[in-house]
Amino acid sequence: MRTLDQWFDEYAVSHQNPVNKKIHYICVPAIFFSILGLLMCIPSAIISNTLSLNSPLIENWAAIVLVLLLLFYIRLSVVMALKIAVFAFLCLFANFYIGQFVNLLLVSVGVFAVAWIGQFYGHHIEGKKPSFINDLQFLLIGPAWVIQNLFATKKQ
Incomplete structure (x- = not known):
């Protein structure tokens, strides 16, 4: 089993170009956000009837995933x-x-589509294919890599 640092090292190979990195810092969280939005749009009667917590933030497919x-x-x-x-x-x-003000499904689909276009444009600039082409687990590593890079402390 690879460590988180090993995952990051392998992910970083196709994320060296500064423009691609900036695009990823925006698009990866946007994709994560939109996927949760899409999952929240799936009817959750089964979850609500089972859990009975009366909390729309917890009783949805996004929370389960x-x-x-x-x-x-x-x-x-x-x-x-x-x-x-x-x-x-x-x-x-x-x-x-x-979702209280606009159609969450439409917003989520729109954000998802635009963010993936951005991702592929970034990889076009980079000249390397996305990491998830080799291993789908990189779709889960991307958000962690962004968080790690955006909030890393600067070394003196």
Whole structure:
């Protein structure tokens, strides 16, 4: 099993160009956000009837998927899992809020499409194919890599 640093090292190989990196810093969180929005749009009567927590932030498919996703991150790093959990909660809250005013499905589909176009444009600039082409697990590594890079402390 690879460590988180090994995943990051392999992911970084196709993310060297500064423009591609900046695009990823925007598009990867946008894709994560939009996927949670899409999952929140799936009817959740089964979950609501089973859990009966009366909380739309918890009783939806996005929350269920996040629990499974966090198990993947916990295996790699508890600290990273906590960072992802905080970001995911913010995404859930924002999606819930957006859904109160506009059609969340349409917003999520739009953000998803534009963000993926950005991703592929970034890889066109980079001249390398996306990492997930070789291993789908890189779709889960991308958000952690962005969080790691955006919030890394500068070394003196």
